[in-house]
Amino acid sequence: MTETLTVDVCVIGAGSGGLSVAAGAAQLGLDVVLFEKGEMGGDCLNYGCVPSKALIAAGDKAHQARTAGLGIGAVEPIVDFAAVMAHVHRTIATIAPVDSQDRFEGLGVRVIRAHARFEDERTVVGGDVRVEARKVVIATGSRAAVPPIPGLENLPYLTNETLFELTEQPRRLIVLGGGPIGVELGQAFQRLGSEVVIVEAGEILGREDPEAVAVVRDQLVADGVDLRDRTRAMRAETSPKRTGVVLIVEGPEGESRIAGSHLLVAVGRSPSTGGLDLDKAGIVHDAKGIRTDKALRTSNRRVHAVGDVAGRGQFTHLAGAHASLFVRRAIFGAPVNADALAVPRVTYCDPELATIGHTEAEARQAHGEDVRVETFHFSENDRAMAEGDTRGLGKLVTTKKGKVLGVTLVGRHAGDHIHVWALSMSAKLKLSAMTGMIAPYPTRGEIGKRLAGMWYTPALFSDRTRKIVSILKHLA
Numbered sequence: 001m002t003e004t005l006t007v008d009v010c011v012i013g014a015g016s017g018g019l020s021v022a023a024g025a026a027q028l029g030l031d032v033v034l035f036e037k038g039e040m041g042g043d044c045l046n047y048g049c050v051p052s053k054a055l056i057a058a059g060d061k062a063h064q065a066r067t068a069g070l071g072i073g074a075v076e077p078i079v080d081f082a083a084v085m086a087h088v089h090r091t092i093a094t095i096a097p098v099d100s101q102d103r104f105e106g107l108g109v110r111v112i113r114a115h116a117r118f119e120d121e122r123t124v125v126g127g128d129v130r131v132e133a134r135k136v137v138i139a140t141g142s143r144a145a146v147p148p149i150p151g152l153e154n155l156p157y158l159t160n161e162t163l164f165e166l167t168e169q170p171r172r173l174i175v176l177g178g179g180p181i182g183v184e185l186g187q188a189f190q191r192l193g194s195e196v197v198i199v200e201a202g203e204i205l206g207r208e209d210p211e212a213v214a215v216v217r218d219q220l221v222a223d224g225v226d227l228r229d230r231t232r233a234m235r236a237e238t239s240p241k242r243t244g245v246v247l248i249v250e251g252p253e254g255e256s257r258i259a260g261s262h263l264l265v266a267v268g269r270s271p272s273t274g275g276l277d278l279d280k281a282g283i284v285h286d287a288k289g290i291r292t293d294k295a296l297r298t299s300n301r302r303v304h305a306v307g308d309v310a311g312r313g314q315f316t317h318l319a320g321a322h323a324s325l326f327v328r329r330a331i332f333g334a335p336v337n338a339d340a341l342a343v344p345r346v347t348y349c350d351p352e353l354a355t356i357g358h359t360e361a362e363a364r365q366a367h368g369e370d371v372r373v374e375t376f377h378f379s380e381n382d383r384a385m386a387e388g389d390t391r392g393l394g395k396l397v398t399t400k401k402g403k404v405l406g407v408t409l410v411g412r413h414a415g416d417h418i419h420v421w422a423l424s425m426s427a428k429l430k431l432s433a434m435t436g437m438i439a440p441y442p443t444r445g446e447i448g449k450r451l452a453g454m455w456y457t458p459a460l461f462s463d464r465t466r467k468i469v470s471i472l473k474h475l476a
């Protein structure tokens with residue numbers, strides 16, 4: 001028998017976005033229903049950020065052993081793949097209680113483990129429950145896009161949803177797609193001892209600053225990854241002995257065959273809108289996701305969309321930011337603007353590549369001549385020298401008046417050093433705030449202050465300043 005609930009907020013999807021909405025709304029005293037058809041925690045916890053970072057950490061350990069240096073002898077590490085995967089799953093299990101049904105029920109949320117869909121403009125149904133809500137939030141995320149490559153459908157290819165279930169280490173892993181997923185996981189598997197080939201239709205990490213990508217590329221090549229840029233997959237076949245896969249590709253040198261024991265498809269994501277019956281609720285959507293305005297409202301004014309499904313970027317921290325915009329707008333009525341968020345992104349390869357705002361190329365396209373770029377290399381950072389790892393650089397992109405348009409950092413722990421720029425951009429701080437900050441020495445984080453300092457250097461040590469100093473000297 002169907003139970004009917006009337007609530008304040010109905011959330012569909014218990015991933016990064018949906019859980020943040022549900023927790024926020026419930027803790028503010030609202031009645032909340034949360035539908036989840038799969039695992040609590042969604043992609044990030046179960047098939048995305050968490051397992052991938054755990055795997056990358058194991059790959060990093062293997063790499064450190066193999067390369068050591070600074071007077072420490074390198075050794076070829078013994079990789080116990082089953083133990084590595086046990087670490088991956090232990091990490092998921094350790095974090096899982098934060099996203100669990102128990103925790104959310106403890107917060108007062110009614111959690112329904114079922115597929116949800118719209119029955120009409122104001123009703124959501126799932127399992128044995130019909131929900132009428134003042135506000136509905138769609139937070140159904142995204143899934144790996146599978147390209148229409150002839151033969152692929154007949155192969156046991158991997159995606160992020162199946163990769164972390166592997167019990168045997170791939171001997172030779174073909175990674176289709178050189179975006180963040182392909183590069184992060186490709187490098188991790190190579191370092192764990194698999195042979196990895198990355199097949200990329202354009203350039204790897206094509207959205208990022210080419211100078212920064214070159215640093216990552218050099219490391220991937222040094223690790224032994226076989227990088228095939230500007231290479232398109234034309235067909236896929238089972239290998240002659242049926243023990244693996246063969247990808248027939250067209251690259252700069254013409255057509256060739258790449259054989260592998262496994263194939264990982266990582267060519268982007270498709271919004272999870274299937275089976276929601278969005279049309280019954282009058283919700284406009286397309287291949288990029290559900291269309292939303294700057295308050296994340298869909299074409300049905302009762303319904304909002306947050307996270308990957310909103311087609312505005314695919315990051316856990318962005319889904320979280322969307323959730324907080326929803327709470328501010330829909331619950332407190334405050335004005336919000338999802339188009340104006342300063343969203344950092346980090347690819348957790350080694351060295352890490354972190355960006356916020358415009359790259360240099362994007363800034364030049366948007367601002368023409370009104371662009372200044374300062375570049376500082378880790379080869380001039382004392383901590384990097386002490387650690388014997390001077391790979392990488394930072395780039396600060398501003399207008400000629402000093403408005404920060406974007407920052408790119410590539411280097412060890414770059415993801416931790418982009419935070420200060422995320423604060424600077426979200427709080428719209430002046431560059432002088434960065435030079436006025438005392439940065440502890442010696443840290444890689446000093447790169448932020450150095451970049452800002454470089455921006456002022458020409459004006460500070462100019463003839464005009466010298467003249468002022470000379471006048472002040474005589475007045476003193």
Ligand SMILES: Cc1cc2nc3c(=O)[nH]c(=O)nc-3n(C[C@H](O)[C@H](O)[C@H](O)COP(=O)(O)OP(=O)(O)OC[C@H]3O[C@@H](n4cnc5c(N)ncnc54)[C@H](O)[C@@H]3O)c2cc1C
Pocket residue numbers: 012013014015016017018035036037038039040041042043044045047048049050052114115116117139140141142160181272275276306307308309313314315316317318319348
């Ligand atoms: C390999 C990989 C690595 C990643 N690494 C990072 C990283 O390091 N940092 C980062 O910021 N981002 C990373 N991401 C991206 C990040 O995982 C996503 O941006 C994030 O999970 C999006 O959250 P979400 O809430 O929008 O969707 P999801 O986490 O996908 O959650 C959506 C939930 O909705 C459920 N659902 C769908 N349809 C229905 C329905 N009809 N009824 C009920 N439930 C439904 C799904 O089962 C799912 O649990 C990574 C992604 C991948 C694939």
Ligand SMILES: NC(=O)c1ccc[n+]([C@@H]2O[C@H](COP(=O)([O-])OP(=O)(O)OC[C@H]3O[C@@H](n4cnc5c(N)ncnc54)[C@H](O)[C@@H]3O)[C@@H](O)[C@H]2O)c1
Pocket residue numbers: 147176177178179180181182184199200201202203204205206231232233266267268269313314315345346347348
């Ligand atoms: N560290 C992180 O924050 C992190 C990590 C992983 C994923 N993510 C999120 O997930 C999203 C999806 O990642 P992704 O790497 O799957 O997608 P992506 O869209 O970022 O990159 C996919 C790559 O595959 C290439 N490609 C597309 N079709 C191809 C084909 N047929 N043959 C060869 N190459 C092809 C594209 O040129 C592109 O470079 C990311 O954009 C990011 O938002 C974030």
